[in-house]
Amino acid sequence: METVKLICIGCPMGCDLTVELEGGVPVSVTGNTCPIGKKYAEEEVTAPKRTVTSTALSEDGVPVPVKTAGTVPKKAIFDVVGDIKAARPSLPVKIGDVIVPDAANTGVPVVATKDVSR
Numbered sequence: 001m002e003t004v005k006l007i008c009i010g011c012p013m014g015c016d017l018t019v020e021l022e023g024g025v026p027v028s029v030t031g032n033t034c035p036i037g038k039k040y041a042e043e044e045v046t047a048p049k050r051t052v053t054s055t056a057l058s059e060d061g062v063p064v065p066v067k068t069a070g071t072v073p074k075k076a077i078f079d080v081v082g083d084i085k086a087a088r089p090s091l092p093v094k095i096g097d098v099i100v101p102d103a104a105n106t107g108v109p110v111v112a113t114k115d116v117s118r
């Protein structure tokens, strides 16, 4: 039996979570105040995911703040950032515009988080 301690990032309460694993499979989660914490803990010890925030440069070199529209596997973060760095969106960009349609083949798009014009 393996024990993993985590802090839930689902809300500002930051519940202290304890996950018990058998053979790498979570068998119990305690310390969570709501179901979000249980889901987070089970995912974090098996297939952790993150939202990625970064900055793309427009074709004119103007910074465009962006983020993934959902979570992506943690192991794909460097590839997602690589796709963001390779993108060269044309201005103007509106908040929510898709900058990378399928970041690192995760199926998750990268979108602008701010209106940006020349």
Ligand code: SF4
Pocket (backbone or CB within 6 Å): 008, 009, 010, 011, 012, 013, 014, 015, 031, 032, 033, 034, 035, 036, 037, 038
């Ligand atoms: S378990 Fe629920 S209440 Fe606790 S930090 Fe996570 S989301 Fe918030």
